Amino acid sequence: GAPLLLHMYIYRQRAPASLPNFVLLGPSAAGKTALLTTLETGQPRDTHPTQAVHKATLTLPQDYTPFSARYRSVNDPSAVKGRQAYLTDTPGHGKLRSAATATMASAANLRGLVFVVDAAALASPAALSQAAEFLHDVLLALQRRYTSAKTSRGPKACPVLVAANKSDLFTALPAQLVRAQLEAEITKVRSARAKGILDVGVGEDADAAAPDAEWLGDGGEGKFEFRQMEEVNVVVDVVAGSVTGEEGPGVGAWWEWIAGQM
Numbered sequence: 001g002a003p004l005l006l007h008m009y010i011y012r013q014r015a016p017a018s019l020p021n022f023v024l025l026g027p028s029a030a031g032k033t034a035l036l037t038t039l040e041t042g043q044p045r046d047t048h049p050t051q052a053v054h055k056a057t058l059t060l061p062q063d064y065t066p067f068s069a070r071y072r073s074v075n076d077p078s079a080v081k082g083r084q085a086y087l088t089d090t091p092g093h094g095k096l097r098s099a100a101t102a103t104m105a106s107a108a109n110l111r112g113l114v115f116v117v118d119a120a121a122l123a124s125p126a127a128l129s130q131a132a133e134f135l136h137d138v139l140l141a142l143q144r145r146y147t148s149a150k151t152s153r154g155p156k157a158c159p160v161l162v163a164a165n166k167s168d169l170f171t172a173l174p175a176q177l178v179r180a181q182l183e184a185e186i187t188k189v190r191s192a193r194a195k196g197i198l199d200v201g202v203g204e205d206a207d208a209a210a211p212d213a214e215w216l217g218d219g220g221e222g223k224f225e226f227r228q229m230e231e232v233n234v235v236v237d238v239v240a241g242s243v244t245g246e247e248g249p250g251v252g253a254w255w256e257w258i259a260g261q262m
């Protein structure tokens with residue numbers, strides 16, 4: 001009847017303000033735009049390099065259960081409410097990296113970051129160091145968010161999905177190797193930044209350069225591991241998938257991860 005329709009109308013108008021928000025980051029050409037389009041519409045479209053921030057509304061497919069609805073019956077109509085989320089795309093070009101971290105810092109109801117890497121490109125030292133520097137900066141921003149929190153309880157946890165994309169390509173590194181390579185490379189970035197050798201920010205991205213005197217993860221000089229981020233409420237998962245290509249594993253494992261944070 002009318003009251004129900006009115007209720008639905010009001011609900012639809014209000015719902016977006018509080019939707020869980022995921023932010024999409026990563027080096028350019030990793031597949032962010034293709035992934036965003038696929039999660040939004042179910043299929044990749046031809047993509048072009050993005051300069052502007054784009055926010056898509058995702059609806060979790062029926063095959064996945066939001067963590068918050070895990071005890072609910074599938075037939076419960078209220079389960080529908082919890083199936084939507086925002087995914088905010090950010091420009092991946094080096095000089096716009098500070099814009100990306102700013103998007104992350106200002107996102108309302110932030111539930112997680114999706115950091116996309118090209119798992120085939122990571123075999124190249126240049127691509128690996130580019131990805132590792134970016135990820136280092138993103139993790140440092142999350143660490144800073146935690147350590148500078150005003151309340152004693154700190155900010156909510158912010159899990160990170162490292163989406164090892166393009167796993168349909170036979171040259172793609174498997175997820176475990178993507179993890180190991182990134183950890184090893186971030187170890188190098190971390191000590192280079194500490195010594196002031198690697199000031200990527202200068203000129204190109206001055207905003208991001210300033211706070212780089214900080215040390216990511218444990219105080220020690222040893223190896224960086226994603227596990228160290230758990231100290232600051234950041235759990236990092238590296239999960240393989242693919243956006244395009246019939247042979248690839250697809251986006252299912254990433255939907256699973258997203259559902260787990262909703």
Ligand code: GDP
Nearest residue numbers: 028029030031032033034047165166242243244
């Ligand atoms: P962005 O710069 O991170 O937004 O990257 P795009 O979404 O523009 O993708 C860059 C290129 O990678 C495009 O040519 C995509 O078609 C291609 N691409 C994206 N995902 C995959 C994938 O899973 N497998 C393969 N083989 N190519 C992909």
